[in-house]
Amino acid sequence: MINLFIGNLGHLFVILSFVLSLASAFSYFKSTSAPDALKQKEWAVNGRVLFFLHSILVCGIILVLFLIIYNNLFEYHYAYSHASKYLPVHYMISCFWEGQEGSFLLWIFWNCVLGIILVLTNKKWEAPIMVIFALVQAFLASMILGISVFDVKIGSSPFVLLREVIVDPIFEMNPDFVPSDGTGLNPLLQNYWMVIHPPTLFLGYATTLIPFAYVIAGLWKREYMGWIKPALPWAIFSTALMALGQLMGAYWAYETLSFGGYWSWDPVENAVYVPWIIQVASIHTMIIFKKNHTALKTSIILVITTFILILYATFLTRSGILGNASVHSFTDLGLSGQLLIYLLAFTVVAIVLSAVRWKEIPTSDKEVSTYSREFWIFMGATVLGLMGFQVLAGTSIPVYNAILEQFGISSNMAPPPDQAIFYSKFQIWGAILIAIFSGTGQFFFWKNMDKSKLWNELAIPVLISLALSTVIFLTAGINKIAFILLLTAGVYSLVANSTILIRLLQKQSFKLAGGSVAHIGIAMMLLGILFSAGYSKVISLNTSGMLFSKDMSDEMNQENVLLFVNEPRVMNEYELTYKGQRIELEGIPGFPSKKIVRKTLDEHTVVATADYMYKGETVFGRGDTLTILPENTYFEVEYKKEGEMAFTLYPRAQVNPNMGLIVSPDIRRLFTKDLYTHISSIPDPESNTEWSDPLTNLVAIGERFFVNDFVAVIKSIQKLDEVEGVELGMEDVAAEAVIEVRTKEQVYELKPVFIIKDKMIGNIPVTEEELGIKISFTNILPQEGKFELTTATSQRDYIIMKAIEMPFINVLWIGTIVLMIGFTIAIVRRYKEFKRSA
């Protein structure tokens, strides 16, 4: 029976929460325009209660959706397409962000949390900022509304039934049909980073609303300067979370996807990078303002731009305008019109309001001295803005086509063929400048710097960093001019900021150290990126391949290597051997061979056909029933160095009926570098093995014969008293041939069976997939003392893999942690400043 109640309840909650957010916005608006303090307070209380009710309902929506997923109510489309029976509970949370509706819900939820915190911490600004908050909530809630007004669909509800979405004859026969299982969560999302990366990023996204709300409230209420103090800690918090969210995503991509890195300049990544980098610029100009009341207009523009870019990012990733697949792209729910209205509404309001008030915004006409901190920060912010602009210009290419089409012009502009080169060749120069400015700017902490003082201050850090980068330059053999400059600038920023940090620590003013710590983190990240990406080396490169033509030679090198099972191949300084397919069993350590289990009718259950040892201990024995993770296959690849066993990697492949082959790398982590290995291709597991025409061999015991170019020999013939699956009568005979097949590395023992049952000849062949051979014991010729073995051959098991070395990638990850520490120190400091002034 279909559970209609729960979905209706959820849908009701959505509609109510939408209405309540509008009502809350209205009440708060009334409060801002009320004539006397009493009325203002009354309306504000109203607005607050309505917003709290709205938040409670949002939690209700989330609970209902979770219950639908948790209870496997596959009559609901959301549960059917994002969950399955075997999904562990902690991944059920990930179902929320696999679907577009769920991720809107997450965003709405964070806005509720943030709205409540603001209401509780800032009474003075409550009414105007909450008008904006509640309006944003109304727009977001409308995305999951799922109602039709005059045939216009508004929002896409997460509570639609399967039968409402999917046209299938089964629903005509039985409208109450419920599939027995869902199609499951995308296996790539079944990763712990995917449990925490989206909420972190969305919290970062959501918090960009706070500085924006303060700016708009400030312009609206003519509080042109008062908004910065409360907005600054939130802007830093938001920047920190977006950085953390992006890096978690990068780390997930590095570990799980196999494009060979952590950042691919995918439009969806860029859509977060651009607002983030503008927000970084905005916190810097806000800090300048706090020091000497300049850069107010710039701060206003940057904060507004950040939020509008977030809306633009939402539009890009969710409207389907990007078209061709990117790892994150959501399916088009037909919300593009609604998303566009959301984007334009806030853009127009913000621009009009700023334009109207522009003349009234106080400015400072002071010329900024080159020897002031403000000048360097301002230069840094300018560079950040240009870096963001370049990425935006490239990412928006599909948008230009769409706009031109609106005017009837057909445009065939496509994204640059190599996105990584297109973006990095510009971004690297930005990074060099940022490193220089962030190193130098810190020296202006104490004002009144002049030329000679500055050079005195800078001399030592500059000399140290030049010396250090020369050493690195000589040892690492850096040869590109931009790389040399980035190396020098990065080391300089590291040294300069460390100098400042040490001074601050000496003065015991650690709470002011946020800036220098964060900049040390950024410098480390830049150096980590320079080495790991700029100097990543394809180990499996085959340069001896045919050259198709001279000008294409770079691209025509083979970056993959073909490994047949148990056949070692030399690859740079390593000798590699693919050892065979491995499986993952629940609660069992290590990766047992696929050969030691037998499948059962239930795809999640297998029976062991041999004992399994792990680190000298027997983990399970023959005949044990075990739970398997059926979608995962691991490929054991052994790396040897100078004949010594170096390490073993287990890259993974998932054969998924919907998505084809999904591969994840395995990474050997060393302190100075990572060795990254992923599968590129395997024999198609869906297709039936094609066997060659059978060959008949007449051989005696001990006589050699060849199968698929391997040497084989019959060791013995044994009479069998029982054969699995065959009932032997008194007259019947069964025997097995024990055949040894030798490869260079290993000896295989195969035991085909010959049977005479009810005077009929039969046999049970054996197949060894690793060798690609099938042997049948087809006859016994007693007079000649020979045995007839029929052999057939097929493709041996193989993998095609790619191995990449990424030097010093750990510097990037450590830099990330340092950056987060810096952000935390800065947030605490700015929040205390706000509290003191409030």
Added chain:
Amino acid sequence: MKKSHIIGIVVIAIAIFVIISTAGDASTYVTFNEAKALFESGSNKKVHVVGQLKKNKHGEIVGVEPSDDKLTVTFLMIDNNQQTNKVFYNKPMPPDLKQSEQVVVIGQYKDDVFYANQILLKCPSKYEEESLQVRAVN
């Protein structure tokens, strides 16, 4: 002239440079004929061609040939102008190539063969279900 004006001019100059270089580096969606014309005119710009794999009258895909060492693949692709061309891809065959509804190849034309550096595949239903896979009836 004030320092801020100089900075402003430099910023505008860089912004214009960014726009020009974006337009210059952007690729285009073309047909095989246009790609061929580009090659013959001496251009070595990489272009996008959108199309499908060639199928015979029974709807079976034909012409997909991985190399002997399986490290490269050639296939026949029909562009949106219904013209068939051979495509060479210097990487192992993407596992879901044959399931794709639409193929976008990025690369350049050379001597009757399109050399693809990158292939984008659009495959039917990636997890967001549009059709029902009936497994068992309750």
